[in-house]
Amino acid sequence: MTQLIEDLDILKNNDTEAENCEVKVSKEGKNTSARKLYIESYGCQMNFSDSEIVTSILQKEGFDTTSNFEKADVILLNTCSIREKAEQTVRKRLAQFNKIKSSKPEITIGVLGCMAERLKAKLLEEEKIVDLVVGPDAYRDLPNLVLKAEEGEKGVNTFLSREETYADISPVRLNSNGVTAFISIMRGCDNMCSFCVVPFTRGRERSRDPHSIVNEARDLFNKGYREVTLLGQNVDSYKWSPEENNKAKLEKQKVDEVVNFANLLEMVAQVHPDLRVRFSTSHPKDITDEVLHTMKQYENICKYIHLPAQSGNSRVLEIMNRTYDREWYINRVDAIRSILGEECGISSDMIAGFCTETEEEHQDTLSLMDYVKYDFSYMFFYSERPGTLAAKKYEDDIPLEIKKRRLQEIINKQQALSLERNKLDIGKTFKVLIEGTSKKSDDDLQGRNSANKVVIFENKGYKKGEYVNVKVHDCTAATLFGKVIG
Ligand code: SAH
Ligand code: SF4
Numbered sequence: 001m002t003q004l005i006e007d008l009d010i011l012k013n014n015d016t017e018a019e020n021c022e023v024k025v026s027k028e029g030k031n032t033s034a035r036k037l038y039i040e041s042y043g044c045q046m047n048f049s050d051s052e053i054v055t056s057i058l059q060k061e062g063f064d065t066t067s068n069f070e071k072a073d074v075i076l077l078n079t080c081s082i083r084e085k086a087e088q089t090v091r092k093r094l095a096q097f098n099k100i101k102s103s104k105p106e107i108t109i110g111v112l113g114c115m116a117e118r119l120k121a122k123l124l125e126e127e128k129i130v131d132l133v134v135g136p137d138a139y140r141d142l143p144n145l146v147l148k149a150e151e152g153e154k155g156v157n158t159f160l161s162r163e164e165t166y167a168d169i170s171p172v173r174l175n176s177n178g179v180t181a182f183i184s185i186m187r188g189c190d191n192m193c194s195f196c197v198v199p200f201t202r203g204r205e206r207s208r209d210p211h212s213i214v215n216e217a218r219d220l221f222n223k224g225y226r227e228v229t230l231l232g233q234n235v236d237s238y239k240w241s242p243e244e245n246n247k248a249k250l251e252k253q254k255v256d257e258v259v260n261f262a263n264l265l266e267m268v269a270q271v272h273p274d275l276r277v278r279f280s281t282s283h284p285k286d287i288t289d290e291v292l293h294t295m296k297q298y299e300n301i302c303k304y305i306h307l308p309a310q311s312g313n314s315r316v317l318e319i320m321n322r323t324y325d326r327e328w329y330i331n332r333v334d335a336i337r338s339i340l341g342e343e344c345g346i347s348s349d350m351i352a353g354f355c356t357e358t359e360e361e362h363q364d365t366l367s368l369m370d371y372v373k374y375d376f377s378y379m380f381f382y383s384e385r386p387g388t389l390a391a392k393k394y395e396d397d398i399p400l401e402i403k404k405r406r407l408q409e410i411i412n413k414q415q416a417l418s419l420e421r422n423k424l425d426i427g428k429t430f431k432v433l434i435e436g437t438s439k440k441s442d443d444d445l446q447g448r449n450s451a452n453k454v455v456i457f458e459n460k461g462y463k464k465g466e467y468v469n470v471k472v473h474d475c476t477a478a479t480l481f482g483k484v485i486g
């Protein structure tokens with residue numbers, strides 16, 4: 001869950017992230033008489049996925065979506081708190097909406113997501129223009145809160161649930177290419193990484209009914225989609241048990257046995273051989289050989305693992321409370337290489353300049369990167385978040401210039417590694433799922449191979465959603481270029 005937007009401490013090294021760096025806006029609706037909803041999402045894919053649930057809930061109440069906020073009756077910002085910059089971006093955006101509201105006071109402006117959860121009623125006080133503050137587990141209450149806000153009563157609901165998974169809600173796909181879609185398989189996070197705000201903004205971890213996940217995947221396949229990404233903060237700890245199933249009573253079907261992540265992957269892979277399955281994020285402490293063997297067994301489970309290390313030094317990992325050390329991480333990477341081979345894509349998240357990190361410890365991060373040879377990484381410098389374990393226990397003592405310099409070294413390393421890894425693909429042929437035209441030219445098409453690499457090739461009348469075999473003849477650090485063969 002790492003694709004973040006408009007967050008300037010993130011540095012891109014791959015086209016795939018550029019796509020996620022746009023603020024995604026709801027699609028243009030058709031019913032002109034309906035009240036109009038404009039929704040904008042920030043942060044990770046979980047948030048983008050939640051916006052699709054929110055849209056579904058409000059569409060049932062007669063709302064239509066618009067991509068033009070000036071035409072909207074209700075403006076919702078689905079926000080992120082992961083770093084300070086992410087929150088600043090939202091505050092700037094709220095200031096812009098403030099101007100609109102001053103000439104059009106009847107519109108309702110709401111803050112959803114992680115900032116809503118973190119700041120709760122404070123947001124109403126701080127940002128006078130906000131009418132609604134709704135946390136990630138309270139979206140079913142939105143129709144009621146919107147109604148009240150329209151009558152002048154500002155509302156806050158930041159109740160965090162132990163059960164809510166929105167399993168019965170069919171998301172309305174926003175900004176969809178009609179080929180790839182995200183499916184939330186769980187919510188919340190029970191890990192307490194000391195730097196991270198997510199357990200506070202998203203609450204306890206809970207897994208969604210596997211049948212509702214499989215049904216969603218099947219429905220997407222029948223609508224023409226050819227790839228699903230199963231989303232969770234730590235997909236490897238997905239677990240559905242009969243007791244939980246009975247408790248939630250969301251589906252009539254009963255699951256008799258415990259379903260773990262490997263079982264779920266298999267269930268989704270069996271929907272159709274032409275439906276690709278991806279997942280994110282894997283936690284190094286929990287990823288099992290069983291998952292790796294399941295990936296190997298099914299051609300349609302993509303050979304790509306996002307396995308955030310955060311640091312390459314065991315002492316830093318310990319104070320980050322990641323609950324694994326460098327050796328454990330390396331053991332998991334070795335397992336990936338031995339079970340799935342060199343071609344399996346591996347990516348990471350890295351944090352530069354965490355509290356007390358020494359120069360040598362930073363070097364350990366660079367040497368881990370050399371060992372793993374990541375295809376891609378999301379790289380950040382540490383940003384202290386109020387209320388987290390690190391904020392309470394450790395001083396944020398690495399000066400900004402040093403954080404930035406270390407981050408730059410990590411980025412330079414990743415650029416070199418991405419190019420090195422992509423060069424190994426020259427001369428190879430990959431099965432590519434076409435996602436649409438290339439961003440740079442309508443004469444070219446763009447898709448991805450199993451390892452999640454963007455592949456560009458000439459448009460000879462192929463359609464998006466089709467699979468083609470592409471032989472790679474050139475590359476940059478971010479992209480492979482090839483020709484369709486056969
Ligand atoms: N659940 C995922 C991560 C979700 S947050 C995992 O455990 O890997 C996405 C990424 O943001 C994290 O992997 C981390 O690299 C980064 N991040 C989280 N908190 C941060 C902070 N306080 N400062 C800088 N980066 C942070
Ligand atoms: Fe945050 Fe750690 Fe949970 Fe990831 S696993 S969301 S980094 S607490």
Ligand code: F3S
Nearest residue numbers: 043044080081082114
């Ligand atoms: Fe995602 Fe940001 Fe929340 S990364 S879980 S939207 S804090």
